[in-house]
Amino acid sequence: MTFSPASRGRLTRRDLDRFPDDTLFDRLARAVCDAGCLPRKELYEAWEVARRVRRLFRGGRVLDLGGGHGLLAQVMLLLDDSSPNALVVDKSLPASSAKLHDVIVGVWPRLAGRVAFVAGGIEDVDILDTDIVVSSHACGALTDLVLARAAAARARVAVLPCCHDLDSGDDGGLAGWVDGAVAIDIVRAMRLEQQGYRIWTQAIPEGITPKNRLLIGDPLQPIPGQSV
Numbered sequence: 405m406t407f408s409p410a411s412r413g414r415l416t417r418r419d420l421d422r423f424p425d426d427t428l429f430d431r432l433a434r435a436v437c438d439a440g441c442l443p444r445k446e447l448y449e450a451w452e453v454a455r456r457v458r459r460l461f462r463g464g465r466v467l468d469l470g471g472g473h474g475l476l477a478q479v480m481l482l483l484d485d486s487s488p489n490a491l492v493v494d495k496s497l498p499a500s501s502a503k504l505h506d507v508i509v510g511v512w513p514r515l516a517g518r519v520a521f522v523a524g525g526i527e528d529v530d531i532l533d534t535d536i537v538v539s540s541h542a543c544g545a546l547t548d549l550v551l552a553r554a555a556a557a558r559a560r561v562a563v564l565p566c567c568h569d570l571d572s573g574d575d576g577g578l579a580g581w582v583d584g585a586v587a588i589d590i591v592r593a594m595r596l597e598q599q600g601y602r603i604w605t606q607a608i609p610e611g612i613t614p615k616n617r618l619l620i621g622d623p624l625q626p627i628p629g630q631s632v
């Protein structure tokens with residue numbers, strides 16, 4: 405059987421042999437296998453999102469909203485130590501998020517004390533203009549909330565949307581020409597640009613997830629409509 409990165413099956417110690425190399429990815433994958441709690445696709449998604457965001461953004465706190473296990477936040481720190489710390493916010497943090505973090509810190513002690521987990525709503529988190537806001541698969545309108553909150557704070561932002569609601573999502577009237585979910589993401593990208601952001605539209609490999617469109621935004625200064 406082929407080893408699909410899209411599997412929702414958990415990586416466990418039985419998978420250790422699949423990651424034999426001394427690369428950062430294989431070392432991370434082995435840590436994830438040791439933790440034994442993470443769906444395989446989340447490893448690949450977090451890695452592919454983080455490396456694309458890190459090509460563009462350095463420094464600042466990493467805010468992983470709707471972060472689940474918070475692996476994306478931790479990969480952001482592993483790929484680039486320019487961010488001092490990370491905050492993972494999720495209204496229902498998986499119990500195993502602490503276990504995964506402990507295993508990662510066991511391998512990379514420099515992450516100790518630098519990743520905080522908050523069980524709470526995206527609605528309530530304070531966002532700074534120096535933050536890098538990341539959000540992988542915030543379902544439906546939650547992605548819009550992440551984008552709105554990041555834009556209001558003038559923070560850098562990257563979202564990988566999923567679970568598009570074709571009834572309530574804003575498709576800008578484009579759904580007659582393009583797939584409804586694509587239309588919703590185009591409207592998100594255009595809105596972010598109109599809010600004074602430079603945007604990047606990228607994709608992670610479809611073999612990991614069909615919900616693979618990555619929208620990245622960097623606020624231009626000054627804020628449009630505001631005098632300097």
Ligand SMILES: C[S@@+](CC[C@H](N)C(=O)[O-])C[C@H]1O[C@@H](n2cnc3c(N)ncnc32)[C@H](O)[C@@H]1O
Nearest residue numbers: 446470471472494495496524525526540541542
């Ligand atoms: C599909 S999961 C994605 C988790 C993780 N980012 C990933 O890529 O594996 C969506 C997450 O959003 C969280 N969530 C839903 N509504 C939320 C809210 N209002 N505030 C914070 N987290 C929320 C859920 O608890 C869930 O963990």
